[in-house]
Amino acid sequence: MLKVGITGGIGSGKTTVCKIFEVLGIPVFYADPEAKNIMIKDEVLIAGIKETFGEESYFSDGTLNNKHLAGIVFNNEAELKKLNALVHPAVFRGFDNWEKQIPSNTSYTLKEAALLFESGSYKMCDINILVTAPPEVKIARVIQRDGISEEQVKARMDKQLPDEEKMRLADYLIINDEKNSLIEQVLGLHKQFLEKAVRY
Numbered sequence: 702m703l704k705v706g707i708t709g710g711i712g713s714g715k716t717t718v719c720k721i722f723e724v725l726g727i728p729v730f731y732a733d734p735e736a737k738n739i740m741i742k743d744e745v746l747i748a749g750i751k752e753t754f755g756e757e758s759y760f761s762d763g764t765l766n767n768k769h770l771a772g773i774v775f776n777n778e779a780e781l782k783k784l785n786a787l788v789h790p791a792v793f794r795g796f797d798n799w800e801k802q803i804p805s806n807t808s809y810t811l812k813e814a815a816l817l818f819e820s821g822s823y824k825m826c827d828i829n830i831l832v833t834a835p836p837e838v839k840i841a842r843v844i845q846r847d848g849i850s851e852e853q854v855k856a857r858m859d860k861q862l863p864d865e866e867k868m869r870l871a872d873y874l875i876i877n878d879e880k881n882s883l884i885e886q887v888l889g890l891h892k893q894f895l896e897k898a899v900r901y
Contacts, residue, residue: 702800703809703898704825708817709832710861711854712839712846714877718832719813721887728807730799732792732814732822739791740765746791753783789820796825808898818870819862827901830890831871833864834878 709715719729739746741763750758750770757769774781796812803810814822823829834842836858843854868874875886 702803702805702807703894703901704800704812704827705809705894706812706814706817706823706826706829707832708814708823708829708867709834709875709877710839710864710867711815711857712842713832713834714842714883715813715815715832718830718875718877718883718887719811721884722811722891725887725891727809727811727891728803729811729813730796732796732812732817735795735799736788736792737765739795740788743791743794746787749787750784753787754780785816785820789816789822792820793822793825796822809894815861818867823870828872828894828897829870830873830875831864831867832875832877833868834876838878 707715707719709718716731719731723729740750741747741759747759754770754773758766760766770784774784792814800810812822812826814820817823817826817829839858840851840854843849843857844851847854873890875883875890877883
């Protein structure tokens with residue numbers, strides 16, 4: 702089974718692209734929502750977070766104390782790296798477990814992750830796609846979606862790896878600029894991936 706990674710910066714529309722692949726019958730693993738789920742289910746991860754950030758990282762009912770964790774890692778690069786070093790391997794395990802449940806006759810799967818390249822998980826994929834869009838289009842989308850200011854959007858963008866760097870690591874590019882047809886681009890890649898999957 703071919704493993705395809707897909708990522709894109711904030712406002713690129715990678716989730717929209719994934720939904721098109723899903724319509725084509727391709728299973729998609731959404732790493733970011735799954736990470737939140739894993740943080741309250743993966744015993745190894747829970748123990749690691751408690752050891753690193755304190756028992757108060759979790760409430761007595763087992764739910765995550767987001768306020769406590771955010772207070773530690775927000776604007777603290779070193780602490781955020783510690784958290785990511787715990788979470789990313791757990792998400793890798795979650796992806797492996799998820800993939801084992803996919804029917805063996807499935808041609809390929811998609812792993813959608815905002816930090817696909819930053820986390821190193823792109824190395825676990827056979828092919829990687831970058832969804833991109835012009836900065837002004839991304840900014841307009843996020844303002845409309847999240848109701849935040851242009852400055853806040855740019856601050857989030859500044860924390861992400863630039864598209865130029867991601868392009869060097871990506872095998873394929875999807876341009877989501879509202880001019881090029883997304884559906885045509887996805888269908889084109891889908892056809893290529895089905896042909897490649899035969900060799901896996």
